[in-house]
Amino acid sequence: MRLRDKTVLITGGSSGIGLATASLMLREGARVAMTGRDAAKLEEVKKQLPADVLTIAADVTSLTDLQRVHDEVKQVFGGLDVFFANAGVAFVTPLMETSTARYDELMDINVKGVFFSMQTIAPLLREGASVILNTSWLNQVGTPGLSLLSASKAAVRSLAQTWSAELLGRKIRVNAVSPGAIDTFIHSRSGGSADDINAAKQRIAARIPLKHLGEAEDIAQAALFLASDESRYMLGAEIVVDGGFSQL
Numbered sequence: 001m002r003l004r005d006k007t008v009l010i011t012g013g014s015s016g017i018g019l020a021t022a023s024l025m026l027r028e029g030a031r032v033a034m035t036g037r038d039a040a041k042l043e044e045v046k047k048q049l050p051a052d053v054l055t056i057a058a059d060v061t062s063l064t065d066l067q068r069v070h071d072e073v074k075q076v077f078g079g080l081d082v083f084f085a086n087a088g089v090a091f092v093t094p095l096m097e098t099s100t101a102r103y104d105e106l107m108d109i110n111v112k113g114v115f116f117s118m119q120t121i122a123p124l125l126r127e128g129a130s131v132i133l134n135t136s137w138l139n140q141v142g143t144p145g146l147s148l149l150s151a152s153k154a155a156v157r158s159l160a161q162t163w164s165a166e167l168l169g170r171k172i173r174v175n176a177v178s179p180g181a182i183d184t185f186i187h188s189r190s191g192g193s194a195d196d197i198n199a200a201k202q203r204i205a206a207r208i209p210l211k212h213l214g215e216a217e218d219i220a221q222a223a224l225f226l227a228s229d230e231s232r233y234m235l236g237a238e239i240v241v242d243g244g245f246s247q248l
């Protein structure tokens, strides 16, 4: 019960890493609120969780939605001990083929969404709260076609450092978790066939030192550590959980 009676908000809790983290933090005694854009999906996954959660259908690109998240969390929890800014998307954006609309879509969710989620939620954070940002192993390497995804995650990595400095007076710690290739729904969202997606996963797995994709639970465990007081001496840091992909 490493988060006994702690209150937690997770954006993008209806799937993958956010859902696994919600489940783990509930098992560790936390009260959890989570968001996603799809209200029906939130209701569906709620049934799989080991305890009751507060679900709020909200898009991180909408300031109105974010304010509603703030208001509901304030009303039900009063304040927050942990905020996991996890909602994000991933798709390819080749330099010569990417429209401004596609640019805006990715950057609005992955960077602007994180920035304004934090701005809206920050007043709810209690002294000593822990904020976890979800970045990516891509934040420091060059991969053809992934410029915007990589740049968005480098921006998120940077925000953990600046916000830790900015919120030092309130004793709020902001750290990042950096997943490698994790087997979640994110890989299917780009619209390829199931065979294409499986083939792509196998190609990626072959390049990972541990030879398999990670599980959402692997990232949830790192997020739990960053959420708990066990990481109390960490500020502005990044935990890489990628089967050795970016390190070996």
Ligand SMILES: NC(=O)c1ccc[n+]([C@@H]2O[C@H](COP(=O)([O-])OP(=O)(O)OC[C@H]3O[C@@H](n4cnc5c(N)ncnc54)[C@H](OP(=O)(O)O)[C@@H]3O)[C@@H](O)[C@H]2O)c1
Residues within 6 Å of the ligand: 011, 012, 013, 014, 015, 016, 017, 018, 035, 036, 037, 038, 041, 058, 059, 060, 061, 086, 087, 088, 089, 090, 109, 113, 134, 135, 136, 137, 178, 179, 180, 181, 182, 183, 184, 185, 186, 187, 189
């Ligand atoms: N899986 C990987 O290999 C990997 C690697 C590195 C980093 N990451 C990062 O990990 C995070 C979670 O990804 P995942 O793999 O768990 O993907 P996922 O299974 O697709 O889950 C993404 C979650 O974010 C929500 N979401 C997406 N856009 C949103 C928006 N505009 N507003 C609110 N919620 C939104 C989704 O719900 P709705 O669709 O219902 O809105 C869903 O709950 C992302 O930030 C991703 O970039 C993943």
